[in-house]
Amino acid sequence: MKRILLIIFSSVLLLAAVLIFRTLSFHSKQISVEAVPLYKTDDATIQRLSEAIQFKTISYQDSGKMDTSQFNGLHRFLQNSFPLVDSFLTLEKINTYSLLYKWQGSNVSLKPILLMAHQDVVPVDPLTLPGWAHPPFDGVVKDGFVFGRGALDIKSGIMSEMEAVEYLVRENFKPERTVYLAYGHDEEIGGKEGAFKIAKHLQEQHVELEFVIDEGGSIISGIVPGIAKPVAIIGIAEKGYVSLELTVEEEGGHSSMPPKQTAIGILSAAISKLETHSFPTKMEGVGSAMLDYVGPEMDFGMRLVFANRWLFGPVIESQLDKKNSTRASMHTTIAATIFKSGEKENVLPIKASAVINFRIMSGDSIQGVIDFVKTVLNDERIKIGMTSQFGDEPSFVSDTESESFKLLQKTTQQIFPDVLVAPYLVLGATDSKHYKNLTKNIFRFEPTRLVDADLKRIHGTDERISIESYKESISFYIQLIKNSN
């Protein structure tokens, strides 16, 4: 008995020692840098952002509805607003409406960097108009904000990057490393005519890039429980995308003599079955990398938990599973988005069809999703096909140990000394996926400050950016270009 107690006691001691040792060696991944004061930019920068918003460069699902005059207007506006960019950089228009600027560096042995954004914005649903404080395409500047569609997504990106280059040319800065600015015109409908063609054009010239920066994460307050500081989340990977169409065809007939299950019943049961079978949780990889960056900044109790994921993994997972956003960062997600069937109340439908949208985690694949659905449903009555829109495999994961990530982290901490930096997984899709053959380092980060409530303004109602935050983002790009030399 005494021996057993001794064994238990020493095991507990050993476990405690391991837990504490791991907690104490769970070091901060933030780097110590001197803050860089913001570069002085005048209020004309705000006026220019407001004007850029006034071009209704809307992407419609039906690309035939594109109003080309708005894009041409934006191009002329950029040319007039940034005379130094116009004379010191070369501009190529790709597929007529996409823009590729090149600022030639003096040292051709250095790989160029490429800063991205997109010219197009999503439409405004007329039903939401009463909810807007100011008309969405007026670019109203008020109460410390610039309002309008594209203020966050992402005219602010184009304008702050171009302001930064204009500033540097004016200061007589000459880059050693070539800088590209690339602005597609159809990101919101997949980027196949814009970013895809820009990337193809660069590939044909055998360009290899040091890194690419596109939209994705931002600097968000209150996003990580247990962390008071704002966190700059930098997307190091994005999920893949595929939609499958499930179809059931039955005989139909009069509803007074129905079979035990109609086409609607069969398909509903199938969707319900899919919803109860989730893809396996993947805590390793990008999710784990994020915890490595935020965990060490928490109090001792939380540090102990995150430093010992080998033991507390299931507890962490069950917590993350409670919120849709965090759950989506651990799984390939399954969302039934379209269901069609039935014409008349007393007629059995001859067909029921549904579209299921999947966002694919790295490690899974489009084929894996199809196999998963076949295995789970295991029902010959249900036909499974891809929708006409083709899918995207999940992106590769950019390395947080790379010089490029460190450069981005350093720049962020210089311009935003009050924030923490953490890598994360982008749940949506960005134009950056088209650049996968040009570099190993793709980072999805927009240096603007948001609070949790701002997230629904993106693609939503009353989109706006704070003037202060916009000015910081110009400084960020100035510093980034300087640091990359």
Ligand SMILES: [Zn+2]
């Ligand atoms: Zn966007």
